[in-house]
Amino acid sequence: MSTTSFSVDLRDLHFVLFDQLAAHEQLAAIPRFAELDREVYEATLAEGERLAREVLAPINAPGDLAGCSFDGQGNVTTPKGYREAWEVLREGGWLAPSAPSELGGSGLPFTIHVSLSEMLCGACMAFMMYAGLTVGAARVILGHGPEGTREMIARKMFTGEWGGTMCLTEAGAGSSVGDNRCRATPTDEPGVYLLEGEKIFISGGDQDLTDNIVHLVLARTPNAGKGTKGLSLFMVPKYEFDAGGALGARNGAKVLRIEEKMGIHGSSTCVLGLGGDLPCRGVLLGQENQGIELMFLMMNEARIGVAVQGHAMAAAAYNYARGYAQERIQGQSIREARSQDAPSVAIVQHPDVRRMLMTQKVYAEAMRSLLLRMALVVDREHATEDPAERERLRGRIDLLTPILKATCTDLGFEVAVGAVQVYGGYGYIGEYPVEQLVRDVKICSIYEGTNGIQAMDLVGRKLRIGGGALFIEWMQEAQSRLAAAAEAGLGGPAEAIGKAVQLLAASAMHLAGLGKARKVEAAMIQAVPFTRMFGLVLLAIECVEQALVAARLRQTRGDEPLLIGKQRNLEFFVAAILPQAIALGKSIQSNDESALDPSLFV
Amino acid sequence: MKILVCVKRIPDPDESLKFAGGGLDYSASKWVPNAFDEYAIETALRLAEVVGGTQRLAEVIVLGIGPESQRQQLTQFLAMGADRGIIVDADPDKLDTATVSKLIAAVFKKEAADLLIAGKLSQDNEGGQVPQRVAGLLDVPQASFAATVEWDQAAKALTVGREVDDGVEVKRVPLPAVVSVDLRIVLPKSVKNGSTPATHAYQEGPRLASLKGITMAKRKPVAVLKPSDLGVAVGTNEQVVGVAAPPARKAGQKVKTVEELFEKLTKEAKVI
Numbered sequence: 001m002s003t004t005s006f007s008v009d010l011r012d013l014h015f016v017l018f019d020q021l022a023a024h025e026q027l028a029a030i031p032r033f034a035e036l037d038r039e040v041y042e043a044t045l046a047e048g049e050r051l052a053r054e055v056l057a058p059i060n061a062p063g064d065l066a067g068c069s070f071d072g073q074g075n076v077t078t079p080k081g082y083r084e085a086w087e088v089l090r091e092g093g094w095l096a097p098s099a100p101s102e103l104g105g106s107g108l109p110f111t112i113h114v115s116l117s118e119m120l121c122g123a124c125m126a127f128m129m130y131a132g133l134t135v136g137a138a139r140v141i142l143g144h145g146p147e148g149t150r151e152m153i154a155r156k157m158f159t160g161e162w163g164g165t166m167c168l169t170e171a172g173a174g175s176s177v178g179d180n181r182c183r184a185t186p187t188d189e190p191g192v193y194l195l196e197g198e199k200i201f202i203s204g205g206d207q208d209l210t211d212n213i214v215h216l217v218l219a220r221t222p223n224a225g226k227g228t229k230g231l232s233l234f235m236v237p238k239y240e241f242d243a244g245g246a247l248g249a250r251n252g253a254k255v256l257r258i259e260e261k262m263g264i265h266g267s268s269t270c271v272l273g274l275g276g277d278l279p280c281r282g283v284l285l286g287q288e289n290q291g292i293e294l295m296f297l298m299m300n301e302a303r304i305g306v307a308v309q310g311h312a313m314a315a316a317a318y319n320y321a322r323g324y325a326q327e328r329i330q331g332q333s334i335r336e337a338r339s340q341d342a343p344s345v346a347i348v349q350h351p352d353v354r355r356m357l358m359t360q361k362v363y364a365e366a367m368r369s370l371l372l373r374m375a376l377v378v379d380r381e382h383a384t385e386d387p388a389e390r391e392r393l394r395g396r397i398d399l400l401t402p403i404l405k406a407t408c409t410d411l412g413f414e415v416a417v418g419a420v421q422v423y424g425g426y427g428y429i430g431e432y433p434v435e436q437l438v439r440d441v442k443i444c445s446i447y448e449g450t451n452g453i454q455a456m457d458l459v460g461r462k463l464r465i466g467g468g469a470l471f472i473e474w475m476q477e478a479q480s481r482l483a484a485a486a487e488a489g490l491g492g493p494a495e496a497i498g499k500a501v502q503l504l505a506a507s508a509m510h511l512a513g514l515g516k517a518r519k520v521e522a523a524m525i526q527a528v529p530f531t532r533m534f535g536l537v538l539l540a541i542e543c544v545e546q547a548l549v550a551a552r553l554r555q556t557r558g559d560e561p562l563l564i565g566k567q568r569n570l571e572f573f574v575a576a577i578l579p580q581a582i583a584l585g586k587s588i589q590s591n592d593e594s595a596l597d598p599s600l601f602v
Numbered sequence: 603m604k605i606l607v608c609v610k611r612i613p614d615p616d617e618s619l620k621f622a623g624g625g626l627d628y629s630a631s632k633w634v635p636n637a638f639d640e641y642a643i644e645t646a647l648r649l650a651e652v653v654g655g656t657q658r659l660a661e662v663i664v665l666g667i668g669p670e671s672q673r674q675q676l677t678q679f680l681a682m683g684a685d686r687g688i689i690v691d692a693d694p695d696k697l698d699t700a701t702v703s704k705l706i707a708a709v710f711k712k713e714a715a716d717l718l719i720a721g722k723l724s725q726d727n728e729g730g731q732v733p734q735r736v737a738g739l740l741d742v743p744q745a746s747f748a749a750t751v752e753w754d755q756a757a758k759a760l761t762v763g764r765e766v767d768d769g770v771e772v773k774r775v776p777l778p779a780v781v782s783v784d785l786r787i788v789l790p791k792s793v794k795n796g797s798t799p800a801t802h803a804y805q806e807g808p809r810l811a812s813l814k815g816i817t818m819a820k821r822k823p824v825a826v827l828k829p830s831d832l833g834v835a836v837g838t839n840e841q842v843v844g845v846a847a848p849p850a851r852k853a854g855q856k857v858k859t860v861e862e863l864f865e866k867l868t869k870e871a872k873v874i
Contacts, residue, residue, distance in 0.1 A: 040820055
């Protein structure tokens with residue numbers, strides 16, 4: 001491992017998927033995946049790792065440096081190497097791993113898709129955004145696109161022949177998507193509207209990777225109500241096409257400019273003009289005023305996808321930092337500080353560097369465990385035919401998605417910043433890879449619903465569903481998992497984490513009490529701290545589970561460093577990180593409203 | 603046309619070696635295919651496939667020798683595009699180069715293959731003997747260390763560019779034959795099969811398996827044979843006497859004058 005070469009922690013992925021979650025066994029019970037097995041999954045991960053390392057990692061830094069360019073005529077050119085990489089991923093079926101194979105996807109479980117995303121996003125997040133958005137848009141079209149052509153369009157997108165985007169944001173309508181002003185006027189042709197307006201922050205709004213681009217655009221029909229309930233969703237292609245997919249005239253959705261950004265320079269972020277110099281035709285998806293509902297159908301998975309990005313960047317950053325700390329020789333061992341001729345040692349020998357690496361390791365590994373557990377729930381939810389079971393699984397996904405999105409993206413940033421600190425001065429300069437990770441990952445806490453929005457979704461909606469039923473069900477399961485851990489000999493850590501769960505429940509009750517007392521602002525001021533606390537508790541439980549599995553495996557596999565590491569992860573988490581959750585719990589219940597004082601920030 | 607390709611699994615050469623009990627400790631090793639075997643399968647697939655068409659000019663069979671359960675590397679070659687596999691189920695500790703060569707030759711005959719493509723050596727013990735031995739056992743022409751291959755379909759012959767010390771030797775071998783391949787065989791224009799346009803530039807290096815290839819690989823037939831099925835008695839005449847890490851390098855000495863250096867070189871080191 002070199003200080004500047006990208007690497008993937010395949011062994012830990014194997015540990016989580018096969019030893020801890022027994023994903024191959026759980027997935028084998030799903031008819032669609034019955035023919036797949038551990039060997040196929042391992043081969044997929046091995047090849048995915050090679051793809052990440054050999055195809056995507058080499059274009060990451062050059063793409064960051066060069067960025068996208070815009071010709072002023074609506075056309076974006078992606079960085080050098082992106083087109084070739086797109087072809088490699090396209091030909092190999094890597095763009096849409098979990099899309100149905102009969103529609104050009106590769107038919108793998110979402111769990112394996114998430115595992116691949118960790119590697120591919122970690123190697124080049126900016127590039128993978130084109131794939132992620134295309135697949136997300138294709139799923140909406142497959143569900144609600146025009147009958148007769150929806151499968152043709154989805155196939156072209158899953159195979160990477162066409163691209164896709166999501167057009168929600170407008171100037172003045174970002175988090176408040178209900179303030180959308182884009183207009184859609186019906187034409188004589190049924191289902192076809194003329195769109196006018198301007199969308200901003202459109203990732204992949206134009207690119208030179210695909211023959212066509214299908215934009216999904218939120219707009220307001222005449223006489224529609226205000227707010228999100230008056231929005232409709234339209235399919236707006238860059239080029240018109242016939243029933244067979246043959247391309248026709250240029251449509252009036254055109255990029256007006258691209259943004260200069262902090263990071264993800266290889267991903268074009270566009271201002272998209274609708275109906276400027278050419279009429280912009282859009283086909284209504286679903287019914288009028290159903291736009292937000294349709295968008296939200298894929299929102300959970302999109303938000304899990306962003307959580308995966310956050311984790312992917314954390315994992316990449318940690319791997320870089322660990323490699324660098326082993327290679328970089330500087331300073332003497334603290335034990336020999338007084339000796340004039342003590343040899344210089346690798347910085348990994350220094351206690352503070354070890355503390356930083358430990359923090360990064362615990363977060364990266366616990367997030368991996370948490371996300372893959374969630375991905376398995378998504379696979380099971382898609383597969384089950386039992387309505388009660390589906391309802392239960394959907395509830396779990398609904399509850400945890402905002403927490404995962406916020407936690408993994410915030411921690412992704414923190415871990416990347418920590419990696420810069422391990423590199424010291426070299427971390428701050430562009431010659432080494434970690435400063436780019438900091439800039440790239442920052443967007444994850446902002447887009448796809450800011451982490452503030454996630455927290456409001458959790459506290460304002462998810463906790464209140466069924467009078468807190470989702471939370472109570474989660475808590476009961478968490479307590480039984482902790483009880484099982486205590487039974488298996490991890491009583492100390494299980495008890496400490498159990499207290500944090502209790503405090504989390506008390507904090508939730510406290511916020512509910514504020515809500516009942518109509519102190520909504522006082523409750524919402526604690527939404528982000530509560531989400532953070534919840535996230536830390538989730539990660540703590542993953543650490544216990546992993547330590548249990550590792551203890552079991554050590555009886556047969558011996559003291560492998562990976563297995564010892566899981567025990568240490570748990571010890572470190574309980575000692576050094578869990579107290580942060582306890583502190584947050586106290587802070588949430590403090591009734592402090594100082595920030596709400598209207599005389600501030602004037 | 604039938605092309606036989608061998609695959610050997612080896613401990614990942616990028617990982618550091620562990621020593622235990624006078625030998626190497628492979629208990630925690632990550633196993634990978636020998637890189638030269640990856641070049642061999644890439645060569646075979648470039649010969650067999652017609653770029654831009656669906657026609658296949660040859661059947662590509664992957665052969666692995668070792669425990670039946672350890673077939674991940676063979677599956678990987680099937681995922682890359684080989685048609686079927688053969689495993690000769692045998693204990694690797696009871697195999698030496700001579701026995702392995704006999705087994706490969708026996709499979710070659712059984713299959714009535716036209717071409718064996720093998721890596722020029724395996725990266726773990728770097729013996730570099732197997733392809734040559736197989737050619738001898740089969741009494742067929744061979745071209746070793748191939749850097750380029752051109753297939754003349756009509757004449758049933760290969761033109762092989764071999765990298766030798768003083769340049770590139772070009773050899774024409776009639777089929778059936780044995781070819782062992784070197785690193786440069788996977789350059790973009792090293793392999794020409796007479797049907798893919800000669801101007802076609804392949805992606806450099808052994809190809810990545812497609813996701814479809816990976817999921818399909820399990821459905822491809824893999825025959826499992828015993829050495830006795832092939833009439834070969836398993837045994838080894840090789841014996842490992844001991845394996846040890848090279849001694850650590852000793853610290854150097856600093857000398858103050860040229861005279862002192864000369865003194866040390868002549869009296870102590872006795873090199874001049």
